[in-house]
Amino acid sequence: MAELIEAAYNNVFYPMYDEGYSQGLEQHSSFATLRQQSQQALDNLRKNTESELKLYIPTTRFNG
């Protein structure tokens, strides 16, 4: 597992498309911690702003 964690930090990719492999990895507590840290980092990058609606109305005939 230590090797996997180090690989993750070094952006080395393991075969997550292999279902057995990815399930085993995801159940490991270190993976859960990493995922939580990653989620937190992503949350910090999100910012609430105002939504924006741009409306265009036809100038000739109008169907709705």
Next chain:
Amino acid sequence: MHGNGQFNESIAELWPASPYLDSGFAVAYLQSAQLFCTDGYYWTDHYPQNRQTIKQAFELIKQQTNIDENNLTLAGFSGGVMASISAITHGIVQPKRVLAFLPYDGDYVGADTCPNIPITIFKAEFDANIDALFATLKPLAPTQQIILNGLDHELPNDMASYILPYMTKK
């Protein structure tokens, strides 16, 4: 409705309003309130808030324009249409139809049935599998899937040719 990481301006370039305006339809572009770093706006990070954004947009459009309230088409790309599907299956808005371009699977679908809101899913041939989404929607709303041959997760060039036939259908 733009996809994740896009803006109103960027989706308007890919999906111009002119063909619909020329056919007599009003067009609204709605941008999410959730800015992610400098990478654009996202729809899929907080569904409850984004469902409310869609609801407010519907109310504003109805207040500000003389549109036919019974002929609203909700159309979007990827994350934007995932939020749209989430809104209708949570009973938040009731458009006449939903045109869903390249949504992904996910746990965003609500439990409200919408027998009067047909959903047409346009799936790109080389995009991710969405069988689970299709199976979830089928019991809730009349749902059909159309395959866009030769495409990955991208909008086709001639969007209007896919959309206008539905909008002019009685």
